[in-house]
Amino acid sequence: MLNPNKLRLKYFLIPFISLMIIFFFLTFIATTNSIKRSTNDFEAEASRIAIAYSNVLAKSNEAYTTITKLLDDKLALSAQGINQEIDMATNTSLQQLADKYYVDDIHYYNANREIILSNVPEYIGWQVPTDHPINDVLNDTGDFLIEDIRKDTEGNDFFKYAYLRQKDNYFLQIGLLADDVHQILQSFELEGVIDDIISLS
Structure with a gap:
């Protein structure tokens, strides 16, 4: 004859174990689904962020x-206009041309790369040193050349310069003060944009 206590334990354990198995199975399924949903959500969010960052980089490059x-x-345009009037120019008239064409610097170099006319009087007589970046431009064979924005070697301001070759190897140099523009362009450069993105992440 079976022991009543063992019988009761048997009837209790079997349903209990069955329920535990079902519980763990359902918990496993729920956890797996939750992880899968979280992974999908993370991937979707990562994709959305990547697209947004890609758009930012594209717009920054476009703005630059x-x-x-x-x-x-x-x-x-300024170089073309000034070039038509340079033959009759004096230092005083160069300042008038600078005002007329909204440029900051107009320098006229002779074949020895010495400034013989300028709207900035203190530059008259200045000669290009052998290690000056202008030489890279003046040694080029092109008739019209534009430099990237760079710091003026004689001061602390940033300028963007254009050069127009004249007869007898004379040169016309036209400069735009570009401190503000330089700062704006720096914010659009790839490294700067990436730094901004990282700081917002």
């Missing part, structure tokens, strides 16, 4: 290119 082109176009 647009601003640079506008400056180049302005220098090209």
Whole structure:
């Protein structure tokens, strides 16, 4: 004859174990589904962020290119206009031309790369040193050249310069003060944009 206590224990354990198995199985399924949903949500969010960052980089590059082109176009147009009037120019009239064409510097170099006319009087007589970045431009064979924005070697301001070759190897140099533009363009450069993105992450 079976012991009543053992019988009761048997009837209790079997359902209990069955329920525990079902509970753990359902918990496992629920946890797995939750992890899967979280992973999918994370992947979707990561994809959305990646697309947003990609758009930011694309827009920054577009803005950088647009601003640079506008400056180049302005220098090209100013150079053409000033070039038509340079033959009769004096230091005083160069200042008038600078005001007329909204440029900051106009320097006229002779074949020895010495400034013989300028709207900035203190530059008259200045000669290009052998290690000066202008030499890289003046040694080029092109008739019209535009530099990237750079710091003026004789001061602390940033300028963007254009050069127009004249007869007898004379050169016309036109400069735009570009401190503000330089700061704006720096914010659009790839490294700067990535730093901004990282700081917001």
